[in-house]
Amino acid sequence: MKIAVVGAGSWGTALAKVLSEKGHEVFLLARRSEVAEAINHRRENPQYLPGIILPAELQASVEPEVLRDRELILWVVPCQSLRGVLKSLRDYLGSDTPMISAIKGIEIESGKTPFEVLQEFFPENRALMVLSGPSFALEVANRLPTAVVLAGEDEKLVHSFQEALSLPYFRIYRSLDVRGVELCGALKNIIAIAAGISDGLGLGLNARAALITRGLSEIIRLGVKLGAKSITFSGLAGLGDLVLTCTGNLSRNYTVGFRLGKGEKLSEILQDLHQVAEGLKTALAVKKLSEKHQVEMPISEAVYRILYEEESPAEVLRKLLSRPLKAEFEVLPL
Numbered sequence: 001m002k003i004a005v006v007g008a009g010s011w012g013t014a015l016a017k018v019l020s021e022k023g024h025e026v027f028l029l030a031r032r033s034e035v036a037e038a039i040n041h042r043r044e045n046p047q048y049l050p051g052i053i054l055p056a057e058l059q060a061s062v063e064p065e066v067l068r069d070r071e072l073i074l075w076v077v078p079c080q081s082l083r084g085v086l087k088s089l090r091d092y093l094g095s096d097t098p099m100i101s102a103i104k105g106i107e108i109e110s111g112k113t114p115f116e117v118l119q120e121f122f123p124e125n126r127a128l129m130v131l132s133g134p135s136f137a138l139e140v141a142n143r144l145p146t147a148v149v150l151a152g153e154d155e156k157l158v159h160s161f162q163e164a165l166s167l168p169y170f171r172i173y174r175s176l177d178v179r180g181v182e183l184c185g186a187l188k189n190i191i192a193i194a195a196g197i198s199d200g201l202g203l204g205l206n207a208r209a210a211l212i213t214r215g216l217s218e219i220i221r222l223g224v225k226l227g228a229k230s231i232t233f234s235g236l237a238g239l240g241d242l243v244l245t246c247t248g249n250l251s252r253n254y255t256v257g258f259r260l261g262k263g264e265k266l267s268e269i270l271q272d273l274h275q276v277a278e279g280l281k282t283a284l285a286v287k288k289l290s291e292k293h294q295v296e297m298p299i300s301e302a303v304y305r306i307l308y309e310e311e312s313p314a315e316v317l318r319k320l321l322s323r324p325l326k327a328e329f330e331v332l333p334l
């Protein structure tokens, strides 16, 4: 298959490597020519995946022309950049070319997920899909066993792409709950920031386990209100990715939280963060969505206050721990 991956950051590069190893003809569309040149000439993306040797067959380019004859496009740019990228590339794209978003976020302005933004640009396209799940780019690039989930509305289509894109070390499960899979990937990043803060404060493993579990509970509440199936949250995109990013120090979101917990200011952290930590922006989008839909999200709200209202992590923690005691489970629709 002729494939293009748009976005030559760590995840775009790792996915392009997987697809190239599967035998597809892959173009990686980069924004900067030095990134494309390094991939083509040194077989490496030194800024985003240093030390990983890329397949000789994988080609990189900054020319949108390479999108013209592709049979599948993967979108792997930061969520808040997707709209601008689509505006600039739309003329090079077929209206019904199969597309997969591997982006984990929610647009701040519109409250839309990447899938919804793609639908806005390609309203006739019935071949839009979402890829999510626990998958650190570096581990995938090192061919360590990984399981992810591909979701789409057309079961036959999703099934065919599941077969076409899987490798023994990159196992793709399939789902029809696009909304759920996509919201899981976006919302878990805020909980990962919270887990990082907790670890940075030295609150221990009990606290982190409680954060993951109560975090899951609140992201299910919002997700279900927004049309997701609650069972999806117990799958790879939900619990799987929550566990990975809340416990793995390869996570950018967790790392931002950890540094906040250690007392650094967000402005200082942003200065040397050279990759996207989607949870920072998703926290803004979720603040608006949770208020609009009247969903209680104490952990996401706490992260928002630390990030944007300069409340100290210790003060936010004090407030979280003095919330009224309640029943563990509300009745949730399946």
Ligand SMILES: NC(=O)C1=CN([C@@H]2O[C@H](COP(=O)(O)OP(=O)(O)OC[C@H]3O[C@@H](n4cnc5c(N)ncnc54)[C@H](O)[C@@H]3O)[C@@H](O)[C@H]2O)C=CC1
Residues within 6 Å of the ligand: 007, 008, 009, 010, 011, 012, 030, 031, 032, 048, 076, 077, 078, 079, 081, 084, 085, 102, 103, 104, 105, 135, 136, 137, 138, 274, 275, 276, 278
């Ligand atoms: N890195 C990982 O392990 C994983 C990342 N993701 C998701 O993939 C998405 C991309 O993340 P990463 O590759 O990790 O980010 P990154 O920060 O490593 O790279 C982002 C890439 O997008 C490009 N970019 C940014 N703005 C652009 C614009 N306006 N036009 C064109 N290109 C632009 C950058 O130049 C860079 O190449 C995020 O939504 C992230 O949550 C999902 C699974 C795993």
Ligand SMILES: O=C(CO)COP(=O)(O)O
Residues within 6 Å of the ligand: 104, 133, 134, 135, 136, 137, 189, 192, 241, 244, 245, 250, 251, 252, 253, 254, 276, 277, 278
């Ligand atoms: O989503 C990820 C792994 O599944 C990557 O997490 P971070 O964006 O926090 O690094």
